[in-house]
Amino acid sequence: MEVDDxxxxxxxxxxxxPPDVFAHRLPARWxxxxxxxxxxxxxxxxxxxxxxxxxxIGLNAVAGRPPEEYGMEPTSFDQLRPGCYDVDARVRDMNAxxxxxxxxxxxxxxxxxxxxxxxxxxxxxxxxLRAYNDWHVxxxxxxxxxxxxxxxxxxxxxxxxxxxxxxxxARKGCHAVSFSENPEKLGLPSLHxxxxxxFWAACCDEGTIVCLHIGSGQGMxxxxxxxxxxxxxxxxxxxxxxxxxxxxxxxVLREFHSIRFALSEGGIGWVPYFLERAxxxxxxxxxxxxxxxxxxxxxxxxRQHIVTCFISDDVGVRLRHEIGIESITWECDYPxxxxxxPNAPEILARSLTGVPDEDIRRIxxxxxxxxxxFDPFAHRPRHACTVGxxxxxxxxxxxxxxxxxxxxxxxxxxxxxxxREVTEQLMSAFRSPVG
Amino acid sequence: MEVDDxxxxxxxxxxxxPPDVFAHRLPARWxxxxxxxxxxxxxxxxxxxxxxxxxxIGLNAVAGRPPEEYGMEPTSFDQLRPGCYDVDARVRDMNAxxxxxxxxxxxxxxxxxxxxxxxxxxxxxxxxLRAYNDWHVxxxxxxxxxxxxxxxxxxxxxxxxxxxxxxxxARKGCHAVSFSENPEKLGLPSLHxxxxxxFWAACCDEGTIVCLHIGSGQGMxxxxxxxxxxxxxxxxxxxxxxxxxxxxxxxVLREFHSIRFALSEGGIGWVPYFLERAxxxxxxxxxxxxxxxxxxxxxxxxRQHIVTCFISDDVGVRLRHEIGIESITWECDYPxxxxxxPNAPEILARSLTGVPDEDIRRIxxxxxxxxxxFDPFAHRPRHACTVGxxxxxxxxxxxxxxxxxxxxxxxxxxxxxxxREVTEQLMSAFRSPVG
Numbered sequence: 001m002e003v004d005d006x007x008x009x010x011x012x013x014x015x016x017x018p019p020d021v022f023a024h025r026l027p028a029r030w031x032x033x034x035x036x037x038x039x040x041x042x043x044x045x046x047x048x049x050x051x052x053x054x055x056x057i058g059l060n061a062v063a064g065r066p067p068e069e070y071g072m073e074p075t076s077f078d079q080l081r082p083g084c085y086d087v088d089a090r091v092r093d094m095n096a097x098x099x100x101x102x103x104x105x106x107x108x109x110x111x112x113x114x115x116x117x118x119x120x121x122x123x124x125x126x127x128x129l130r131a132y133n134d135w136h137v138x139x140x141x142x143x144x145x146x147x148x149x150x151x152x153x154x155x156x157x158x159x160x161x162x163x164x165x166x167x168x169x170a171r172k173g174c175h176a177v178s179f180s181e182n183p184e185k186l187g188l189p190s191l192h193x194x195x196x197x198x199f200w201a202a203c204c205d206e207g208t209i210v211c212l213h214i215g216s217g218q219g220m221x222x223x224x225x226x227x228x229x230x231x232x233x234x235x236x237x238x239x240x241x242x243x244x245x246x247x248x249x250x251x252v253l254r255e256f257h258s259i260r261f262a263l264s265e266g267g268i269g270w271v272p273y274f275l276e277r278a279x280x281x282x283x284x285x286x287x288x289x290x291x292x293x294x295x296x297x298x299x300x301x302x303r304q305h306i307v308t309c310f311i312s313d314d315v316g317v318r319l320r321h322e323i324g325i326e327s328i329t330w331e332c333d334y335p336x337x338x339x340x341x342p343n344a345p346e347i348l349a350r351s352l353t354g355v356p357d358e359d360i361r362r363i364x365x366x367x368x369x370x371x372x373x374f375d376p377f378a379h380r381p382r383h384a385c386t387v388g389x390x391x392x393x394x395x396x397x398x399x400x401x402x403x404x405x406x407x408x409x410x411x412x413x414x415x416x417x418x419x420r421e422v423t424e425q426l427m428s429a430f431r432s433p434v435g
Numbered sequence: 436m437e438v439d440d441x442x443x444x445x446x447x448x449x450x451x452x453p454p455d456v457f458a459h460r461l462p463a464r465w466x467x468x469x470x471x472x473x474x475x476x477x478x479x480x481x482x483x484x485x486x487x488x489x490x491x492i493g494l495n496a497v498a499g500r501p502p503e504e505y506g507m508e509p510t511s512f513d514q515l516r517p518g519c520y521d522v523d524a525r526v527r528d529m530n531a532x533x534x535x536x537x538x539x540x541x542x543x544x545x546x547x548x549x550x551x552x553x554x555x556x557x558x559x560x561x562x563x564l565r566a567y568n569d570w571h572v573x574x575x576x577x578x579x580x581x582x583x584x585x586x587x588x589x590x591x592x593x594x595x596x597x598x599x600x601x602x603x604x605a606r607k608g609c610h611a612v613s614f615s616e617n618p619e620k621l622g623l624p625s626l627h628x629x630x631x632x633x634f635w636a637a638c639c640d641e642g643t644i645v646c647l648h649i650g651s652g653q654g655m656x657x658x659x660x661x662x663x664x665x666x667x668x669x670x671x672x673x674x675x676x677x678x679x680x681x682x683x684x685x686x687v688l689r690e691f692h693s694i695r696f697a698l699s700e701g702g703i704g705w706v707p708y709f710l711e712r713a714x715x716x717x718x719x720x721x722x723x724x725x726x727x728x729x730x731x732x733x734x735x736x737x738r739q740h741i742v743t744c745f746i747s748d749d750v751g752v753r754l755r756h757e758i759g760i761e762s763i764t765w766e767c768d769y770p771x772x773x774x775x776x777p778n779a780p781e782i783l784a785r786s787l788t789g790v791p792d793e794d795i796r797r798i799x800x801x802x803x804x805x806x807x808x809f810d811p812f813a814h815r816p817r818h819a820c821t822v823g824x825x826x827x828x829x830x831x832x833x834x835x836x837x838x839x840x841x842x843x844x845x846x847x848x849x850x851x852x853x854x855r856e857v858t859e860q861l862m863s864a865f866r867s868p869v870g
Contacts, residue, residue: 003572015625067719067721067722067853068722068723070720071723080518128781173465182658182659184658184659190659190660191659192662192663193661223619223625223678223681224617224619224626224627224681227625227681227684227685228679228684228715228724229724230684230720230724230726231677231681231684234680234683234684234709235676238673238676238705238708238709239677241670241676242658242666243658245658245666245669245670246666249662249851250663251851267587267706267708269705269707269712270673270704270705270708273673273704273705273708273751274669274673275706276704276748276749277669277673277702277704278665278669279664280747280773281669284502285665285772287502287503287505288503288504288505288506288844288852289663289664289665289668289720289852290849290851291665292849292850292851297599312715313708315707315708315711315754315757316708322750331465337717337719338715381549408723409723414725415727416684416686416724416725416727417725417727
């Protein structure tokens with residue numbers, strides 16, 4: 001298949017929320033209590049809510065900046081490419097990259113709405129969380145029908161409220177919900193607890209897939225503070241493996257027959273090893289560990305319930321049949337630092353060398369459409385959905401890199417940037433006064 | 436190649452130390468202060484030293500027991516297969532399994548001598564650690580020349596003492612030393628610290644390989660206490676990945692040109708994904724993270740410096756050239772619960788289907804011989820080293836499983852055994868009085 005003929009649906013990108021998320025969606029009595037964007041005296045923009053401030057981290061929105069400037073420094077909206085926060089600019093950037101559709105994880109609320117979890121006023125948090133979800137579906141995704149896969153965040157402090165929100169969002173056409181890859185790290189019961197059963201049941205009823213983004217529970221995968229930061233960047237995706245193990249051995253996938261989980265940004269090349277290992281453990285240890293998998297092997301359970309995705313993963317594509325050709329999807333990770341934008345089609349095509357068209361279609365869009373219950377072709381004729389067609393619409397998009405200066409993570413003249421330095425760069429955001 | 440013609444050198448097995456480790460190796464003034472084995476009133480045997488007690492954990496010595504009885508229960512020597520602790524019985528068990536040679540990690544001192552690290556009396560600990568190493572080389576390995584690859588434990592509280600011990604052990608023919616996959620978790624400087632440079636320098640000078648066993652720093656890979664214990668068992672080997680990332684991005688592998696590390700029990704099937712990911716991070720993030728790899732890619736560094744091993748890993752064997760055919764070795768893990776004893780040759784042969792003889796020889800023994808500077812053929816003619824030849828010597832070995840009863844990890848009638856239950860089973864050992 002030619003690069004121009006690919007149809008690309010990305011199941012992991014990120015929205016940097018614009019300041020007006022809560023502007024038009026709250027009853028009068030709640031308006032003053034909504035999260036708001038504040039320009040700090042140091043020139044950066046932060047979200048402020050209930051005594052917390054949440055900076056925009058550079059590394060989470062670097063698309064369009066020179067790689068030399070990447071880092072964890074706090075930023076202002078002026079320093080971001082508009083495609084990070086402006087939905088019309090985002091669609092133009094998607095067109096320039098040949099990407100038909102995109103699922104966008106939250107930024108300031110955390111991957112699964114963690115911000116709202118940290119506030120004990122449950123009436124307030126539910127109002128804000130629902131307003132956020134409404135904004136996401138109606139304003140962000142709704143501005144360009146057929147271009148965004150909607151994703152809800154759940155009120156994770158109350159499984160019944162989660163179930164209600166899953167059902168409410170399904171009625172709005174949203175069949176994906178974000179959750180944590182290890183909720184125990186957020187102070188909640190583990191994935192194995194019956195605590196979550198109302199949530200799983202609602203997801204099954206509504207055909208809603210549960211998206212577990214890397215870092216959504218255990219945070220960043222640090223080995224030590226003086227390690228080069230590349231250690232963390234290398235390990236972060238595969239750090240989803242313990243979650244994959246939690247899932248395949250869990251009662252949840254046995255008792256909730258139709259439930260599906262997406263390992264968002266987890267990569268795929270490690271999966272064949274993992275499945276072989278899990279099956280070995282089953283055969284070798286079942287006599288004393290008493291797994292209750294309903295007669296199936298962990299690898300069978302994985303292939304039936306777990307949706308994987310990758311940015312660039314040659315070995316994973318080669319091993320696609322061991323992984324499960326029905327469950328591999330693709331992602332672009334715009335505007336995070338691992339993104340392949342604006343060269344995603346060319347980079348992906350290299351991984352797809354020698355792959356039959358039928359498998360390419362599954363990986364690039366068909367699997368995503370089925371698992372996320374999303375049909376872009378209802379909004380746009382198929383011939384207008386290809387990389388070539390979308391790029392032809394994007395003649396006005398400036399792809400040149402734009403420098404915004406900013407402070408580098410280290411003052412040292414040479415040597416690898418360390419975990420301590422980028423952490424310090426991040427923490428500095430919290431020390432500068434809000435106003 | 437026929438199963439009977441394989442020559443098997445295992446780079447990861449375990450010795451359960453017999454009670455006489457310190458019996459004949461200490462000057463009179465130190466004898467009373469040596470670790471000793473005590474039979475507790477509850478019938479289990481523990482090592483006792485300086486106010487600490489260290490139980491023998493069932494799961495660490497289950498070879499020959501019915502799998503239904505595996506668990507973390509504390510044991511007595513009577514409950515163990517003699518091959519766990521008796522070197523003559525061990526060699527008979529190796530013969531029965533067709534295994535020519537074996538590298539044995541410590542049990543009661545911890546994988547890298549952690550027990551000695553926790554004692555502040557440095558004169559005492561050095562005396563005991565050296566006595567342990569002397570016992571390991573002279574008594575355990577020395578009893579059957581050519582059948583054991585010696586492995587030292589290091590006095591990790593003092594890098595200069597570590598260097599001295601590496602040199603002393605090299606003079607005794609020992610060219611492998613155990614260390615931690617994340618020393619920071621043991622309260623020591625990280626792998627990136629110049630603190631360890633005297634140790635690395637000595638390893639380079641002596642051609643000594645540094646063995647990093649899974650769990651030697653961060654311990655067991657738990658996700659949550661109510662997870663099925665199979666989650667931990669599945670994840671434990673691949674939990675070495677953060678260590679692999681530490682190594683490839685570290686100054687150590689660049690500044691110490693000839694240093695080599697073994698990822699003991701880490702498996703191999705995940706390596707191609709990992710190398711591709713590390714190279715992606717290099718290409719994508721080098722402009723701001725400034726890695727200093729001397730012009731090499733992380734994958735090149737890995738293949739030059741890192742020795743991998745596997746128990747059973749079909750996908751890894753298939754991808755052997757992406758991993759590095761010069762660095763893959765094999766392990767048996769006797770007498771731990773993942774061991775393939777006494778059917779290791781047959782189980783390994785399944786992974787080796789279709790692999791050319793030249794590659795089989797590398798994986799099964801040639802790579803291990805070179806990287807661990809070990810030559811069994813100096814002691815035994817090659818034709819007597821094969822699986823078939825060794826098994827013909829093992830006609831007297833009883834391979835029937837022997838039950839020893841013991842308490843199961845759970846009293847529940849059904850359902851998966853949890854992490855909490857096996858942890859509780861382990862902790863109970865520390866609550867029963869020594870005498």
